[in-house]
Amino acid sequence: MKVSVVAHPQFVVADIDPRLYGSFIEHLGRAVYTGIYEPGHATADENGMRKDVIDLIKEIDVPIVRYPGGNFVSAYNWEDGVGPKEERPVRLDLAWHTSESNEVGLHEFADWCVSANTEMMLAVNLGSRGLDEARNLLEYANHPGGSEWSDKRIANGRAEPFDVKLWCLGNEMDGPWQIGHKTADEYGRLAHETAKAMRAFDKSLELVVCGSSNAKMPTYPEWEATVLDHTYNEVDYISLHMYFDNHANHTPNYLAMNEKLDDYIMSVAGVIDYIKAKKRSSKQVYISFDEWNVWYHSKEQDKKILEGADGWPFAPPLLEDIYNFEDVLQVGLILNTFIRRSHIVRIACLAQLVNVIAPIMTSPNGAAWRQTIFYPYMFASRYGRGKALDLKVAGPTYKSDVAGDVSCLDVSAVHDEKAGAVSFFIVNRSDKEVEAEFDIAAFGKNASIIDHQIMTHADLKAVNTEADMMNVAPKKADSASLANGSLSAKFAPYSYQMIRIK
Numbered sequence: 146m147k148v149s150v151v152a153h154p155q156f157v158v159a160d161i162d163p164r165l166y167g168s169f170i171e172h173l174g175r176a177v178y179t180g181i182y183e184p185g186h187a188t189a190d191e192n193g194m195r196k197d198v199i200d201l202i203k204e205i206d207v208p209i210v211r212y213p214g215g216n217f218v219s220a221y222n223w224e225d226g227v228g229p230k231e232e233r234p235v236r237l238d239l240a241w242h243t244s245e246s247n248e249v250g251l252h253e254f255a256d257w258c259v260s261a262n263t264e265m266m267l268a269v270n271l272g273s274r275g276l277d278e279a280r281n282l283l284e285y286a287n288h289p290g291g292s293e294w295s296d297k298r299i300a301n302g303r304a305e306p307f308d309v310k311l312w313c314l315g316n317e318m319d320g321p322w323q324i325g326h327k328t329a330d331e332y333g334r335l336a337h338e339t340a341k342a343m344r345a346f347d348k349s350l351e352l353v354v355c356g357s358s359n360a361k362m363p364t365y366p367e368w369e370a371t372v373l374d375h376t377y378n379e380v381d382y383i384s385l386h387m388y389f390d391n392h393a394n395h396t397p398n399y400l401a402m403n404e405k406l407d408d409y410i411m412s413v414a415g416v417i418d419y420i421k422a423k424k425r426s427s428k429q430v431y432i433s434f435d436e437w438n439v440w441y442h443s444k445e446q447d448k449k450i451l452e453g454a455d456g457w458p459f460a461p462p463l464l465e466d467i468y469n470f471e472d473v474l475q476v477g478l479i480l481n482t483f484i485r486r487s488h489i490v491r492i493a494c495l496a497q498l499v500n501v502i503a504p505i506m507t508s509p510n511g512a513a514w515r516q517t518i519f520y521p522y523m524f525a526s527r528y529g530r531g532k533a534l535d536l537k538v539a540g541p542t543y544k545s546d547v548a549g550d551v552s553c554l555d556v557s558a559v560h561d562e563k564a565g566a567v568s569f570f571i572v573n574r575s576d577k578e579v580e581a582e583f584d585i586a587a588f589g590k591n592a593s594i595i596d597h598q599i600m601t602h603a604d605l606k607a608v609n610t611e612a613d614m615m616n617v618a619p620k621k622a623d624s625a626s627l628a629n630g631s632l633s634a635k636f637a638p639y640s641y642q643m644i645r646i647k
């Protein structure tokens with residue numbers, strides 16, 4: 146049976162916020178040190194930032210980067226990372242059992258963002274600290290001058306404010322592992338008061354309150370309801386996190402997990418609606434899905450460091466998942482889900498960006514390369530900007546244990562009206578070839594295929610390494626044809642494809 150897809154320019158989900166393709170850098174493992182920052186590296190710029198890494202990040206076109214954590218932020222003193230480097234303290238990072246030299250802090254990260262053509266999404270510490278430190282950081286970062294904290298920034302070499310607009314009120318505060326973990330009521334009150342204080346400084350800030358760390362948390366979804374009950378009128382987004390794994394080594398189930406993600410998003414959308422109605426509010430709170438990725442390959446090897454058996458190492462190789470081809474399909478499926486739900490998921494951050502569960506790997510003193518998952522993220526970020534289309538899709542399904550019947554072909558599409566192009570992102574998550582017919586007549590009878598990329602591999606577990614960087618990479622495809630407003634294509638088993646028409 147063929148898959149049938151109907152696309153129409155007037156059937157629109159939402160205008161995608163480009164920040165749907167954000168990412169995340171935490172002071173964790175080698176994300177910062179020997180990741181983005183390595184003075185002495187052959188490509189290092191005057192700030193010690195690796196240009197080879199910056200070039201790869203520019204290829205993806207990352208609109209925002211969340212910083213500095215993650216779990217790390219919940220015991221972080223932001224003041225440690227500003228001022229003369231030689232005076233900055235070495236701290237023990239309790240989240241990851243490592244040493245933090247503080248060589249990189251707010252100023253270095255801000256300069257790096259300019260070089261990497263991205264913007265900061267900053268998190269404040271609401272674990273070990275609170276409202277006062279948050280408002281001081283805000284004044285330091287965003288006030289032009291003439292106050293204690295803004296003058297300190299100027300004295301530290303930065304005359305202009307950083308003007309950071311997007312702020313996270315803590316990180317995963319529902320998690321018992323978090324330093325300064327709180328109940329929903331405790332956190333809700335603190336987040337509300339912190340948001341109020343931050344808004345008293347600048348009404349136009351965009352504030353993100355913590356939702357659940359994952360949908361299996363015992364406090365989910367009551368956490369969202371309680372926290373939003375406290376904060377609804379002061380915040381703009383509620384954050385969600387989710388990581389995917391194939392511990393069971395069961396591909397059909399693994400590739401059905403984005404349906405769980407969809408449930409998670411829509412359930413939280415329901416909680417948002419409930420609190421909105423309860424408060425008789427006209428304001429809409431959205432979802433910031435600010436941590437998502439595949440994370441499981443490195444869990445076993447990380448245990449020793451995390452349990453403290455190695456003492457307090459500096460920038461050890463933590464969370465260095467080596468992604469395989471199967472993960473390309475998973476990342477494609479996750480991004481498709483975000484595009485289809487872009488009316489409520491406005492911001493999302495691939496966790497993370499370099500070395501730590503990342504699309505980009507580096508070797509100290511050596512090369513930087515693209516992991517397998519670099520590509521679906523790159524295609525979505527580059528070509529997934531515009532209007533998300535509300536597609537009608539019918540076709541064969543397979544039975545999964547995790548989500549019942551799931552469609553063999555998972556499709557999303559984005560209409561870039563300016564470029565006059567439509568991009569289809571297609572994952573064949575089944576082990577069979579699937580034929581499909583796309584009705585795109587409403588985009589004009591003269592449209593043609595301007596690009597068709599395919600990722601497929603004989604080995605689902607194939608990876609890219611420093612020695613073999615291009616083992617898993619996209620290729621030009623020619624298995625699609627377009628005539629009279631109808632696009633026909635055959636989709637190879639277990640394949641990721643992008644087709645662009647204009």
Ligand code: AHR
Nearest residue numbers: 171215216217316317496
């Ligand atoms: O991204 C790795 C970690 O995962 C983050 O520090 C934390 O927020 C989450 O549990």
